Amino acid sequence: MSDFADTALAVTARLRSLFPATPLQKNAYLSQKYGAEIWLKREDLSPVRSYKIRGAFNAMRKALEADPGQSMFVAASAGNHAQGVAFNCAHFGVTGVIFMPVTTPRQKVDKTRAFGGNSVEIRLVGDYFDETLRVAQAFCAERGAHFLAPFDDPHVIEGQSSVAVEMLQELGTPPDLVILPVGGGGLASGVKRYFDEMAPGVPLWLVEPAGGASLTAALAVGAPETLPRVDSFVDGAAVAQIGRKTFDILRRIPPDQVLLAPEDRICVTILEMLNVEGIVLEPAGALSLDVLPQLAERIRGKRVVCVTSGGNFDFERLPEVKERAQRYAGLKKYFILRLPQRPGALRDFLEMLGPDDDIARFEYLKKSARNFGSVLIGIETSRAENFDTLFTRLAAADFTYRDITSDQILSEFLI
Structure with missing residues (x-):
């Protein structure tokens, strides 16, 4: 056993004076969904709800x-x-x-x-x-x-390696695959160093937020690279530059084993785990679960450990999370409708809506000197395909519209 593995074991033993090992739980819902044996290393259940x-x-x-x-x-x-x-x-x-x-x-x-x-x-x-x-x-x-x-500190890396120690102790034998989040790299590098010594054949898949892909940037040039812009939504993992010490450990990770999770898709995962399993995860804590659909074929029939790294979720953010999840899933759209300035035009539009289409936003500015007025409309529906039907009806009736759901500048300004 190497000096690092000995140190990791010693650190883990010392941690027992502070709190018991976080649970490693087999998740029946995800296991059935993906045809695999999926275990969650519940770092969201530590005393501070993170590793x-x-x-x-x-x-x-x-x-x-x-x-x-x-x-x-x-x-x-x-x-x-x-x-x-x-x-x-x-x-x-x-x-x-x-x-x-x-x-x-x-x-x-x-x-x-x-x-x-x-x-x-x-x-x-x-x-x-x-x-x-x-x-x-x-x-x-x-x-x-x-x-x-x-x-970015060797003692921090040693401390985070205790996640890997507990994982192997609780599981008994090495898993087939481990998925864990990466931000600055402390957790990922600690787990990697311990697994390199104690379970070298187990592949590690790392996940970082698409708006803070500092490891991906570093792997592309061979050194830590400062990102010009960072999306702070995944606040527990969004950093502009991965640590230099952590990158020295992670630099040999194959680039195709580093996956990016779009922020809006993470919202879908957060809601799924909350509504189906009653598990509260913050955005960074949901990263490892968010990529399961991408790895579905690779993990089928295998024993997989996902590290849920944190559960410090502010429920004041829930409306934003729901909104972003609906937009990503295609269940909510915003568009600008060019409405004719004639009696009955609004009624004609409303009659085009399906039984599951619900108006969530409506702002109309009538300009008497023009033949058309602009309407900002937000619509929620039960199935993404319902929008195809609506837009087909609009086109057939010669209603002009512009979908601004994915237009970042207009969305931020108008919505």
Whole structure:
């Protein structure tokens, strides 16, 4: 057994003083759906509802062993790392100053406060994580505090490897396939290092959000690459640049084993797991499940472990998640209708709607000097095919319309 595997086992044993191993649960619904034996490693059931508590614990423990007099720790996080740090600050009796992006969901900010209590101070800075990170590191250098990196740190990587240790211990024998999310790379690199030693034949499939594909970008050029723009919806995994230390471990992952999950499709997965299984997952926590349809043929008849990495979901975001899921599934569309300025024109349009078509948005601006008026319409329906029928009727009646559902600029401005 290598030094890393020994360390991973030791870290896992030490974690038992903080919390029991998170469950590895066979999911009957997904297993039946995909004709496979699908197990969920429920990191969403840790004390802070994510795996981040592991790396924070190990990094803080190592720092205190090296310098028992260290009393202040600083972290930058979009939420889950912050909660892990806060929990451990209270556990070790030290002070933490935690920097979080202004865009962090309120639920994560409140939970961080609750876990840390009087041990932590929270500062909301920056719109994106990378900006928050720069401010936190500058503060840390100025105050002589110890910075707890969210992912690009060997001690954090050791801590996250405990997920792999528990996975093999709970399963008994290695699975056929493991699917896990990747953001900065701490979890993926920790799992990979342990599996390389203890279960080298098991392929790892990594999933990152389409709007934050930092590993894909790094693999393309052979080094960490800063993305010009990041979609912060998957706030637990959307980073502009993967860690340098983590990429050194992940650089040999075959590029075709790194999958991208569109943000709107992730919303479909979140709702499916909530409505069918009663499992609450945040966007990053749903990544490993979101790609199951893409891997359906590959996983059939096999034993698969999916890491559900976090469950810190703010239910104030549920309307947005539902909206994005409906639009991705083709069950909701927005379009601009050019409506003739004549009596009965609106009634003619309404009669074209099917029995399952429901108007969710209607804004009409009548301009008396023109023969036509523009109407912004949002329609929900039960089957995507219903829109084909509606649009066929509109065309036959010479109604002019423009579908703006996928037009990002118009959608953001009008909807």
